Amino acid sequence: MSHIAEEDVSPVGFRILDLFAGPGGLDVAAHVLGHEVTGIEWDPGACTTRRAAGMDTFRGDVRQYRAAFFPRAQVLTGGPPCQTFTVAGHGAGRRALDQVLEYIGRLHEAVRAEDQEWTKTFGVWREISEELRRKEFRARDVKAEKREVDELRITKRRAIRHRLEQLGNSADEIKQVLKALRNPQKLPFSDDELKGLLKEFSDLNDEHNALRDKLEELGDERTGLVLQPLWWVIERSRRPGLEPFEAVVLEQVPAVMPVWKAYAEVLASLGYRTGTQMMHTEAFGVPQTRRRAVLMARLDKCGPSGEPLPQVPESHERYRTGGCLTGRTWAAGQPDTLPLGVPEEDVAEGAKDCWVSMEKALARARQISPEKVHERPPYTVVSNYGTGGDPEARGRRDHDAPSATITGKVSRNRLVRKGTDEDLPRFDRFTFAEAGVLQTFPVEYPWSGNDVSQQIGNAVPPRLALHVLRHVLEPELGETEARARLNKAVEDLETWKPGQPVENRGHRHLKGHPLARMPLAVTPEASAP
Incomplete structure (x- = not known):
């Protein structure tokens, strides 16, 4: 190319x-x-x-x-x-x-x-752009203020930890106090120095929240x-x-x-x-x-x-636990024979192919480039993310199913032996080439530069x-x-x-580029609008 x-x-x-x-x-x-x-x-x-x-x-x-x-x-x-x-x-x-x-x-x-004249339409866009630019500049100032406040919160947090250690609190007790610092003034301590530190931390929390709310009012710079x-x-x-x-x-x-x-x-x-x-x-x-x-x-x-x-x-087919419907014998028109929630139109034999599993996709890629795709025993992918609002409940998906959503943290997902929590002895993480294949990039795609996992996670699946x-x-x-x-x-x-x-x-x-080459008065050098 x-x-x-x-x-x-x-x-x-x-x-x-x-x-x-x-x-x-x-x-x-x-x-x-x-x-x-x-x-x-x-x-x-x-x-x-x-x-x-x-x-x-x-x-x-x-x-x-x-x-x-x-x-x-x-x-x-x-x-x-x-x-x-x-x-x-x-x-x-x-x-x-x-x-x-x-x-x-x-x-x-x-x-x-x-x-509507073009200049008037352009004027509307210019007004919007200027408004967004002003908000973006203001947001930068607020972010700088918030960073200073957050640095002070870190300093106060360390001081609170140090004072708790001086007062003879155990490591577990200190951990519980630090977890409760969202409402520090509710903590029942009589030590004047510690109470002062907690009050200062509480004031910084209020300032942090006010600046956060201000940033939300200004809007996201990506608007x-x-x-x-x-x-x-x-x-x-x-x-x-x-x-x-x-x-x-x-x-x-x-x-x-x-x-x-x-x-x-x-x-x-x-x-x-x-x-x-x-x-x-x-x-x-x-x-x-x-x-x-x-x-x-x-x-x-x-x-x-x-x-x-x-x-x-x-x-x-869309993925459902329990396997594909293709080739099964459930009778259309007899909903009592269908799995719960499965539309009748999805059971027509041969209407759609079965979804593609991680195993199948990687096996195909291994035929094309054996050195870039590893052969593994049956495995389960344990997500870096929690599920159901519980950060400790890691999502799991077996090798014979499609992958869960590939994100910028894909390199942190663990591969364990299927049915266990035992890490694979070798190749217990997806390589960049393998993660790219699960995003349907060619196995030979030349991933380069910084933060490749994030590149893969943010990409449009080519297929x-x-x-x-x-x-x-x-x-x-x-x-x-x-x-x-x-x-x-x-x-x-x-x-x-x-x-x-x-x-x-x-x-x-730009000059001479095939998409720019056109005998028009409109050129990159032309002034707006």
Whole structure:
């Protein structure tokens, strides 16, 4: 694989611009489908991996670029960094979501305004951007204040521990006191020095909580990033001299679905057919249970039809404990014979493939690259995370089932002998290559740079991307053709190997880039709006 080709792509291929591109999950899927992709990514580690994988990349903050810089991109994709919309406590998640939806509403109002001049639409975006920038600068100051307070709390905590030791408290007693420091003034101590320290710690707690609440009011600094893809679509649709993207595909965690639905309303006003879908990754051949919220849009060149895009059809069963339904003999129309909660339509023999287990995925990868995938006896993966709100109750998943969600802590998961808590004597952790395979990256993917586990955990599963891109970009294919196309793409994805590394690009490389090369007055040097 090399930099994006200088010549035009074939008629069946698309030129894709991928915002927040990560290490290349969508990119590698698009390449095996025959499309050309340029990504924008700021994370140094992900950029290092993209360089090694030969992925065309502009390194930097998406906000430093604009849709007008890439007038020849036909498709916009991306997964903006998600906000903590579901964060517990103080309503922070709800406030962050409401703030984003309010900004989207303002943009939608500008888009729907009849005879709205571009400069006025741009003015709305500039107002939002300035507002977010002011909040971001203020949040930086508050964070600095909070760090100082937290450092003082650490100092006071140490002083409390030291005083407790002087007073002759046992290690267990000291541990219990330190655990109770959220309400230090309720602790029953008569020692004046210790009472003074507890009072000071209590005051610092109050200051810490006030600064935390202030940060929540200012909002998350990622708000502007969540809005970027929408603005890029608006700019390409409304700015004179530019043409709209032919298609848009965005994905993120389930909590972002309300944002995608609000996006869809704006895109419909811009002439797109849209669809949103909560996708279970194992239902698309990914050996992992994970849910992703996806927004799909396709420009309706025949005029607004009002019909939503159809859902991406699932190719595999969703995971259920107890095994797959494929090939079983439960009779449709006889619900008494079905397992509890299993829909009748899921039991049609041969309708869907069985979900893919960790064992099956890694065995296939081991055939391709034996030196990168280890052979193990039957095992259980013990998660680094707790379940059911109990940090001590570690999630467990056996080797003959799909993996639990691969996160940035995947390297901390333990592999124990199945049915025991005994660590495997060898290979008791997944390697980067193996974790990548469970995310459906090719086994030969050249993971590089810092924090590779986080890169893998944050990435779009390429096999999921195959299904979505094929569905949105090739709607004319019939069921048989689409299945054959996906099967071939999956084979090509599994056996993919990197070509020569390519250097990341910067602003100075925009001139002459295939996605920027167009005889328009709009250039990177042109002043806004």
